[in-house]
Amino acid sequence: MRSQLLAGLLYWGWRGGAALVQHLPARLVYACAVLGGELAYLGWRTKRDITTHNFSIVLGRAPADPEVSRITRRSFRNFAKYLTEIMRFPSLHAVDLERLVTIDPDSLGNLRAAREHGKGLIFVSAHFGNFELGGARIAQEIPLTVVADDLENQRLMDFLVANREHKNVSILSPDGSAKRVLAALRRNEMVGFMMDLGPRTMELDNVRADFFGRPAAFPTIPAALARASGAPIVVAVTRRERDNTFRGTALPPIFVERTKQAAHDLERATQAVVQALEGLVRPDPDQWYIFRPMWPERGPAS
Numbered sequence: 001m002r003s004q005l006l007a008g009l010l011y012w013g014w015r016g017g018a019a020l021v022q023h024l025p026a027r028l029v030y031a032c033a034v035l036g037g038e039l040a041y042l043g044w045r046t047k048r049d050i051t052t053h054n055f056s057i058v059l060g061r062a063p064a065d066p067e068v069s070r071i072t073r074r075s076f077r078n079f080a081k082y083l084t085e086i087m088r089f090p091s092l093h094a095v096d097l098e099r100l101v102t103i104d105p106d107s108l109g110n111l112r113a114a115r116e117h118g119k120g121l122i123f124v125s126a127h128f129g130n131f132e133l134g135g136a137r138i139a140q141e142i143p144l145t146v147v148a149d150d151l152e153n154q155r156l157m158d159f160l161v162a163n164r165e166h167k168n169v170s171i172l173s174p175d176g177s178a179k180r181v182l183a184a185l186r187r188n189e190m191v192g193f194m195m196d197l198g199p200r201t202m203e204l205d206n207v208r209a210d211f212f213g214r215p216a217a218f219p220t221i222p223a224a225l226a227r228a229s230g231a232p233i234v235v236a237v238t239r240r241e242r243d244n245t246f247r248g249t250a251l252p253p254i255f256v257e258r259t260k261q262a263a264h265d266l267e268r269a270t271q272a273v274v275q276a277l278e279g280l281v282r283p284d285p286d287q288w289y290i291f292r293p294m295w296p297e298r299g300p301a302s
Helices: 002-021 026-043 045-059 066-091 094-100 105-115 131-139 154-165 178-186 198-203 221-229 262-281
Strands: 101-103 121-125 144-147 169-172 190-194 206-211 214-219 233-240 246-250
Touching: 002 066, 026 045, 026 066, 045 066, 066 131, 094 101, 094 131, 101 131, 105 121, 105 233, 105 246, 121 131, 121 221, 121 262, 131 144, 131 169, 131 190, 131 233, 131 246, 144 178, 169 178, 178 190, 178 221, 190 221, 198 214, 206 262, 214 262, 221 233, 221 262, 233 262
Parallel strands: 101 246, 121 190, 121 233, 144 169, 144 190
Antiparallel strands: 206 214, 233 246
16 A cells, blocks of 8 residues: 555656656756755765766776766766656657757768668667667657666556657567567668666676776677678767757667577677677766766775
8 A cells, every 4th residue: 555655656756756857947947856866966875886886897996986977876866867867758849859869960960871771770778868869869860769677657657658659659568578679670770779777687698898997797689680680780878968958879880690609609799798888988078977887896896
């Protein structure tokens, strides 16, 4: 009974917050988001410690270094901004997405080149910038199916999924999604996966790959799907600009070689994907929302 009450409060709290955000000036909303992010940074010690450890590795500095603290604090603030943007998401139209998210010609060229092979493309990203707006913007060009874990609050999950379907984005639970994923690729569409899953990765087929100079576990699902289907992998992120618009970047496609050594194929392809993600995250680490442990140990950065 208590869990149902909490789920209901969360659902209606989100709906009420979204209605408020959609009617307030963006400048005021962002100011409140920054304040909320700052309060979360100060008050949520567990997540702050995890994030600080992660960024100490990204930056190659000790966890107590002031720069690590600065980046961690800014990540909390940027994540709060992201949440308000997701609340505003249902009210956005195609013209709004085009105004908010710019995709440079080279990135569009990479997406179209990957699609020319007629086997669909596998879109891989991280919890960075605003991946939701970026996905919706790209879905205006190519339909997108994203495989993502369900929220515990199923009512809220259904609401968020419905909002994305209006933007040409389909969200699938990992369970039982294989047929629909393969069908999307056969239609020459995009299928999306997140790579930075932290401990959740250990519940999936995974390999260790070098990431910011240390080994970390990453799912092999994108590489395995690419190897089996022949679809190329495109690594992409949507980066926040100073004016809170976004720039989408999609790298040249990665093709997974199919040899007799399947495990080696998956390991090599996953390392290539992870290396590409590292290059995209490194210039703006404060836009990476990594509130879960990415590296197994919690010692100081080397």
